[in-house]
Amino acid sequence: MTILATEGLTKRFPRVTALDQLTVAAGTGVTGLVGANGAGKSTLIKILLGLLPASAGRASVLGMDSAVQGLEIRRIVGYMPEHECLPPDVSATEFVVHMAQMSGLPRTAARERAADTLRHVGLHEERYRPIGGYSTGMKQRVKLAQALVHDPKVVFLDEPTNGLDPQGRDEMLALIRRIGSEFGISVLVTSHLLGELERICDHVIVIDGGRLLRSSAIGELTQVTQAVSVEVEEGWELLAGHLTEAGEAVAVEGRLITVQVRADETFDVLRDALCDLDLNLVRLEQRHGRIEDVFK
Amino acid sequence: MTQPTGVIHDIGYRHYDGVRLSRGYAATALALHSLRGAFGLGRPARSKIIPFLVAATMLLPAVVSIAVMALLKQQPLPYTGLAVTMQAVLAVFLAAQSPYLVAPDLRFRVLPLYLSRPVTVLDYVGAKFVALTVALFLLMAVPLTLIYIGELLVELETPVHHGDYLAAMGGSLIFAVLLASIGLALASFTPRRGLGVASVIAFYMFTLAASAVFFGVLLSEGLDNAAKWSILINPFFLVDAVQVNLFGTDPSNGEGYPPGFGPAAIALAVIALALSALFLRYRKAAAS
Known part of the structure; x- marks a missing residue:
């Protein structure tokens, strides 16, 4: 209607x-x-x-x-x-x-x-x-x-x-x-x-x-893109390095790390990395497209 | 431990499927709301002081009249002279209350909310005009009616002045219409209430002084006819002239007015001019 x-x-x-x-x-x-x-x-x-x-x-x-x-x-x-x-x-x-x-x-x-x-x-x-x-x-x-x-x-x-x-x-x-x-x-x-x-x-x-x-x-x-954003309290450089070593595609914007999801294993790798490095997780979410992009 | 005795249910949002009344209903409700406001009803105590004082003062001649009729068996004040005698009081009411009816809606920009409903500019202006007219009419009609009832109850030697009472009621309506249109038109040009009050009272003072000066000067020059016309600058004498010519009552200025339809034509022109100005003012306000 x-x-x-x-x-x-x-x-x-x-x-x-x-x-x-x-x-x-x-x-x-x-x-x-x-x-x-x-x-x-x-x-x-x-x-x-x-x-x-x-x-x-x-x-x-x-x-x-x-x-x-x-x-x-x-x-x-x-x-x-x-x-x-x-x-x-x-x-x-x-x-x-x-x-x-x-x-x-x-x-x-x-x-x-x-x-x-x-x-x-x-x-x-x-x-x-x-x-x-x-x-x-x-x-x-x-x-x-x-x-x-x-x-x-x-x-x-x-x-x-x-x-x-x-x-x-x-x-x-x-x-x-x-x-x-x-x-x-x-x-x-x-x-x-x-x-x-x-x-x-x-x-x-x-x-x-x-x-x-x-x-x-x-x-x-705002279609769901195949990526997740991770924010940790300290040691994001360590995490980024760790993930890159594990073969994940990682982009860093300020303190926010964006990880491209290849397959479900990516989530496992991410979880293990966080545990191994003993980091305090602030945020972990799926990346959406934003309406701001319309103006770009 | 006490058991809960009642439960609050969240019944969620309920739709309204009752009647939706016409534009006329909304305009009537607005007029009634404004009329109550003109007397300070439904508003803080502070807003009631002036209208209540004015209303009480307007009742004073009625009380005195009835007392004199009862004790001295004679009528001190003619019905048709009430408005002219009490013109300062009516002017104070007009100056104090006409800005209240129009200024806050302009100043606090409530007008767009009215116009976003099934209410047109004409409905809005009409409702405000009717409200102030009725308020002014009541101020004159209530004491007149009290005196009339007094005259009916007290047995005077003279016959009851039915005709004068009716003429005064008719005159009061003309007074109310003319004063309301002038008051609203002047008050609507500023969203500030104080300025509105000042402009209405200044207008009244100006007409009062101008008519007195012209009348005196022209009379001393021997131009009686011109003097009679010049006194009509004061709106109270203008309406009194209409009343005299229309109902054949006694003039309240002592000298008499120009005969014929001249005063009535002037009064109609003033009302039309004031109402057009008011309407145009609001059409402009509505577009912005």
């Missing part, structure tokens, strides 16, 4: 072309929209929501034309903007209830849904306090909650990990993954950091300067 599609979509502003002949499609699940700042990600979302007219081309969400059916689209789509968008003097509960009503939910249903949604995004007792006193992480959760409160079919999340610390980032990404799988809501999530999207997306669209660079399933982007 196609969640969103564009065809030759172009958006020109007086000074800059934000989108240039963009033709993409995305299905259910989590779709990542990757691009540097100013690549046209936010502009694309606004056009899809029917808030901004396109200069040329067409865009559609769930089979509805963004240019003429904006209201119908916005009824069943959730949107989390990149910028701050919360009033400081109301509580998260009040705000999310109000936003649910703005999506057409009756008051009692709005209350129930707001409580449910805030619990799902991980806001508990603090949801009764005014938003002005929240941390960045909590504000991001409220922003996410207001995008989900009306149980949309699709959510557009614009840079949801912006400004979060590493732990908050991980939690937000895990939450987005859950929205896509457990909640059954399709997600379009933008980021300028490629690494974080590859952990949660089923499909990745890469745009640069308003043009499509690549659109493919995550599996194609």
Whole structure:
């Protein structure tokens, strides 16, 4: 099922072309929209929501034309903007209830849904306090909650990990993954950091300067290569030497040793080498291709 | 060791399959939310001070009127003069509360969240306008109605002024519409609440002073007709003039107003201008 599609979509502003002949499609699940700042990600979302007219081309969400059916689209789509968008003097509960009503939910249903949604995004007792006193992480959760409160079919999340610390980032990404799988809501999530999207997306669209660079399933982007990475606390030179002697193909990048896997015996050789040298193993993992490679 | 008595089940995510109401419902909910906000309801105690003080002050003439009617058996204040008499109080309310309705959504960029829902710019602006109009109307209609009830209960020698009461209620609606449109239009041009308050009160002071100066100068020059027109610079006298010409009530400025449809046309033009400015302001804000 196609969640969103564009065809030759172009958006020109007086000074800059934000989108240039963009033709993409995305299905259910989590779709990542990757691009540097100013690549046209936010502009694309606004056009899809029917808030901004396109200069040329067409865009559609769930089979509805963004240019003429904006209201119908916005009824069943959730949107989390990149910028701050919360009033400081109301509580998260009040705000999310109000936003649910703005999506057409009756008051009692709005209350129930707001409580449910805030619990799902991980806001508990603090949801009764005014938003002005929240941390960045909590504000991001409220922003996410207001995008989900009306149980949309699709959510557009614009840079949801912006400004979060590493732990908050991980939690937000895990939450987005859950929205896509457990909640059954399709997600379009933008980021300028490629690494974080590859952990949660089923499909990745890469745009640069308003043009499509690549659109493919995550599996194609990060195919498992026949190599393992090894990191040890000390003595990586010893290990590299030992493995080379044993006839393995070894590449060293900083402290990380990459070993090409010839056959299953390679794993045995590696294990024995680590034991013989009595090294402290930090990490041992299969090497994946990375989406960064798209830009190389 | 105690046994657990209850178990919390994680029921997971539940989908919503209830009704999704129309745009009209959302706009009504927004108007109601804004109306409550205009009186500081659902907001910290600090925000309630000014609207409550204003509301209490507006009730003062009603209390005095009823007391005078009960004790002295005469009516001290005509219905149709309430708004002009209390214009400073209404102006304070307008200046203090119209920025509250529009400024925070611009300043904290909540507007994009409204517009990402089935709510259009027109719905949003309309809801805010209706909310402030109703708030202003209530400020005038509640004391008027109290005085009216008082007049019905106290047996005066003069007949009950049904006509004046109805005319004053109609006039109050015109007052509310005109003041709300001017207040919102002025307040919406700055996302800062303080600046909004200052600009609305400055506008009122300016019209108050300008109408008084022109009126005095023109009258002393013997240009009575021009003087009567110049007093309409003050929006309160403008609406009073409309009320006088429309319902045949007594003028509250002592001198009378230009007759005919002139004042009404000016009032309509001011309302149209203010509402267009408000709409254009928000269309621009929505696009950015």
